[in-house]
Amino acid sequence: MTSKTLLQIENAQVNYLGKATFDQLNFTWNEGQHWAITGDSGRELTAFLETLRGTTHLPEGRIWRPFAADYISQKTEDGSVHSFRDLIAYVSQQYRFRNKSNLQNFYFQQRFNSSEADEAATVREYLKENSTTNPGPWKLEKVSDLLRLTPLLDSSILKLSNGETRRLALALGLLRQPKIYLMDQPMTGLDQESRAAFGDFLQAIISEGIHVLITTSSAEIPEGITHVGGLKSGGKMEVWERENYSLNKGQNLDIHWNxxxxxxxxxxxxxxENEVIRLENVSIRYGEKTILNQVNWQVNAGExxxxxxxxxxGKSTLISLLIGENPQAYSQNFWLFGRKRGSxxxxxxxxxxxxxxxxxxxxxxxxxxxxxxxxxxxxxxxxxxxxxxxxxxxxxxxxxxxxxxxxxxxxxxxxxxxxxxxxxxxxxxxxxxxxxxxxxxxxxxxxxxxxxxxxxxxxxxxxxxxxxxxxxxxxxxxxxxxxxxxxxxx
The missing domain is CATH 3.40.50.300 (P-loop containing nucleotide triphosphate hydrolases)
Structure with missing residues (x-):
């Protein structure tokens, strides 16, 4: 029995961001397949995802998206505005949040100033604002539980760590009720425990009928992936079933600079000479939440x-103290280059x-x-x-x-x-x-x-x-x- 094709690219020339990127790209994605795409160029991996999304220019070749055929037929019959993209969730590596008035991006220092947290929505508000009206199994409570966001629902999105922000982006994708979920390097910024749990996340969404394709490193193929594609320069792709894929370890390369x-x-x-940083019993709190508790650390010159x-x-909070962005530094026993903060x-x-x-x-x-x-x-x-x-x-x-x-x-x-x-x-x-x-x-x-x-x-x-x-x-x-x-x- 032949699997139904979800998406197919045939002999495509692809221009991405105004530049010729692939000369002859071919790819077939069948029902039941969940892909990890690896490659030597991060730019080409992103261009591949953007081609699946239909945001690149194809001077030659074709791309079919049978996964959306029934949806488009129904919406056309209803006279509704529609696109195949309605059925795709995409998490890129670049995501920006805007303030409640939607007028400007946040500035960097706001992340560490608790008095300005009201400028940003809470995680709960942000998820509600960005949910789709499409029917589907992914409700806010279910998504929050799956991505361990429940304890953060009343936190300002401005206060999230890098890894927490990544989990929020993944949650937003699920709330679109997608048939296809594309993710560009989704494990970057996640700690070891979160990366290990990512396979559980994939298997949970696959069990609900979502088809997954991620870009990742050859050393990080999570559980749930059935097929691996190695994207080469120009668009050629070598394909393996997951069980036949051998790790392509990165080389130790000499730097090629002048x-x-x-x-x-x-x-x-x-x-x-002497000390660069000295922290003595430093504690940072936002409301009732303690981020750093009695931290002591000394860093000497040249270490x-x-x-x-x-x-x-608390890594980001600690760094915010060191780079002068956290106003709570003035109330702490904290020295930089031998000089006490607040002097x-x-x-x-x-x-x-x-x-x-x-x-x-x-x-x-x-x-x-x-x-x-x-x-x-x-x-x-x-x-x-x-x-x-x-x-x-x-x-x-x-x-x-x-x-x-x-x-x-x-x-x-x-x-x-x-x-x-x-x-x-x-x-x-x-x-x-x-x-x-x-x-x-x-x-x-x-x-x-x-x-x-x-x-x-x-x-x-x-x-x-x-x-x-x-x-x-x-x-x-x-x-x-x-x-x-x-x-x-x-």
Whole structure:
């Protein structure tokens, strides 16, 4: 008995974001199949998902979507506005929340200021606002229970950790009552326990009749997946049944940057002595909820630390103290570079010696901020460039653009470039001012396997060539550079 075809792509040329991406893409998705798609290019994996969604341009070839045929026929007969996309849920790696008035994106500091939480909906409100009227099995209570959001329903969406935000995005997809669920790298940002539970989540939604396709790394094929596709450059795809798939481990790659230029850019990094951070019995609370409880930690100059902890353990809150974004710092016994917080320092004095990278930073830059402007904003510690720059600063920015091979993206808004180039842009922004302390919070999140190796080895080279102090946050041990030799776990 032949399985019914849900979707088929035949001999398709595909243009994505204005560029030719695939020359001859073929793919057949049959009923009962649940796919994991791996590949060497994060941009091509995203382009593949966007092709399934119908948001790319096909100069040649065809795509059929039989899974939506009955729905479209019924809606046409009823005279209702409709699209095959009504039956698709999609979770991308980039999601932005707007305030209650729907007028602007939140600014970064709001995440840590409890007085401004009213600007954002609660998790419960947000899920209700974004639910569909389509009939189906996925109700708010069921979805909240499945994705462990029930204890968070009355929390502001502004207060969610990176992993909690990812679970909220997955919940929103289910509330669309989809027949097909597409997810772009859905396990990024999840701690080890949450990644292990992701297979249970997939099996729960598959049992309700949803067909699943995810992009992921070759090392993370969750339970519930029946077929694996290896996407090659140009659109060729090798296909395996899950039980016949052998792990394609990522290679150890030498960084391909201009090492002479990297050496030149790192020459001016300052060397400091004594302690960089000291926390004594630091406690942070929002209302009745304690986020950090009696935390003690000392980081000395030149030390390289991994900061670990489950989603929601307080890592983001702790980092917000270190980078000067949390107003509760003033009531704590907390020293940076030997100076107690609240002793008269300005926010700019505090930020100047610290470089910071986190993937969510991208969504807080104004829409007109190009890659060049974002890198230059590192000199001023602002979320965008609002000051006139010197010729020396422009020259330095051009060197970082050249080093990370970002010249072709220099004048494009950062929110419109591929994720991996966003990550290199943020790293250049953090390093351009030669900081004393570098904080990398899931900094390579969203990169493909090859780029993550290159990112790790780039940070390793920076550690070898400078006296910089480092705090590195990652749920993936393989992303941690070799020179990171200390662990602080929340």
């Amino acid at each position: 090492l002479k230029l990297l050496n030149t850019l790192l020459e001016g990094f300052p060397k400091i 390289r630390w991994q900061l670990k902890g489950k989603n929601g353990s 008269g320092e300005s926010i700019w004095e505090l930020k100047r010696p610290i470089g910071f990278v986190a993937p969510e930073l991208v969504r807080f830059f104004p829409a007109n901020q190009t890659v060049r402007k974002v890198i230059l904003s590192g000199f001023f510690d602002t979320m965008g460039l609002f000051k006139k720059t010197t010729a020396e600063q422009e020259s330095k920015a051009n060197q970082w653009l050249q080093l990370f091979q970002l010249e072709t993206f220099a004048n494009l808004p950062i929110q419109r470039i591929p994720l991996e180039q966003q990550r290199w842009t943020l790293l250049a922004r953090a390093l351009i001012k030669a900081p004393k302390l570098l904080i990398l919070d899931e900094a390579s999140q969203g990169m493909d396997e090859r780029q993550r190796v290159i990112f790790r080895e780039t940070v390793q080279k920076i550690l070898e060539l400078t006296p910089i102090t480092l705090i590195y946050v990652s749920h993936y041990q393989e992303d941690i550079p070799e020179n990171v030799d200390r662990i602080f776990e929340l």
